[in-house]
Amino acid sequence: WSIGNEIYARSDTSLVRIGKQLAGRVRELDPSRVVTQALTEFLYPEGWDKTEPAFTLLDVGGYNYGQNNYEPDHVKHPERVIYASESYPIKAFEYWKPVEEHPWIIGDFVWSAMDYLGEVGIGGSKYVPGSGSKTLEIPAGLKIPRSVHIFDRQVKAVSAWPSFVSGCGDIDITGEKKPQMLYRDILWNNSKIEINVHAPFPEGKGENINIWGWPDELPCWNWKGSEGKTLQVRVFTKASNVRLELNGKVVGEKTLSAGDKYIAVFEVPYQPGELKAIALENGKEVANKVLKTSGEVTGIRLKADRSTIHADRNDLSFITIEAVDKEGLLVPDAAIKVKLTITGNGELAATGNADPKDMESVNKPVVKTYRGRAQAIVRPFAENGTIKLIADSQGLKSGELTLQVQSVSH
Helix, strand or coil: CEEEECCCCCCCCHHHHHHHHHHHHHHHHCCCCCCEEEECHHHCCCCHHHHHHHHCCCCEEEEECCHHHHHHHHHHCCCCCEEEEECCHHHHHHHHHHHHHCCCEEEECCCCCECCECCCCCCCEEEEECCCEEEECCCCCCCCCCCCCHHHHHCCCCCCCCCCECCCCCECCCCCECHHHHHHHHHCCCCCEEEEEECCCCCCEEEEEECCCCCCEECCCCCCCCCCCEEEEEEEECCCEEEEEECCEEEEEEECCHHHCCEEEEEEECCCCEEEEEEEECCEEEEEEEEECCCCCCEEEEEECCCEEECCCCCCEEEEEEEECCCCCECCCCCCEEEEEEEECEEEEEEECCCCCCCCCCCCCEEECECCEEEEEEEECCCCEEEEEEEECCCCECEEEEEEEECCCC
16 A cells, blocks of 8 residues: 655655554554555655655655665665656666566556546657757756646646647557557567657657657558658567568668667668568577558448446446558558447447547547547446447448447346
């Protein structure tokens, strides 16, 4: 149980006194679980050592953005169990490696797992005059008055209206993985190999990436209008070697190690077709990942999270709406309007997409795809039967889906 997150340090003793009361009450209510709290050095302008009274109240110490304090604190307090209670997506490697190397560091919670409404654009990037990419770090030793929130200092220039989403999540607000989650899948051994392609840089522009952000890249090989231009391709893998091929021809091969953060960078002149990354060990293929250029949108595809839902007003079905070509490939640059019609034993609870700047009403039966996808949320009536959802877009093949609605057996 946590008794606090980023509580402001005070000159009096109330922080420790109240923390002691909270920790004691939690242990009375549930002695089976440990007590923690998340502390951050930004709120201790007199020095990190001033956190010691707060840490003595805890079973496990939460460090928000405090990776640089792990080893010095371990020397002083070898009994302390540590984890990252918040960390930056852009520094996923730096925060995860200590977890693998030290038994006294037990894990890493990124801020944040999923995009959310508010704290607008803290996960954004912005093209500015210059070249290359640069992460906007928080200045060392930054002292923040109690009345000033850190995001006001660091992020307000990154994104503005009509943005309404944080943008810092590993997962977007419709539940789809974002590019940084593909990298974390490699770190966590959930995947053998992944590819991201950076969007073409505007002429004469570089990229400023907020420290909660990620480069403007996607697992996509649809870059119409960029034929012949060089694009940056990043391949993520823990394999010792990686080969990149474009339309069957070798673009390059690189050796990788933890020193490279498991990232191989290639510069590839764009041409439509098939981009394939191959992970190699001792010269043998162990995994591959392929990105294909899709054709034009010809139809709509609907995919439900499950085919049967409960005849209960508290249940929901999350349905992915996809713009696809004639081969059934997702068209990742498609932005089309889709009209939804629902019949049977249910209703539309909401519609939407993951566009951080598309602030439309979630109650409309018309939704626009973003990067080829949108979402409908269906709520059943409290009776058995079926729900039919039809998705139409002018000139395209309609998508249809039927859900079974069944009472829960007790």
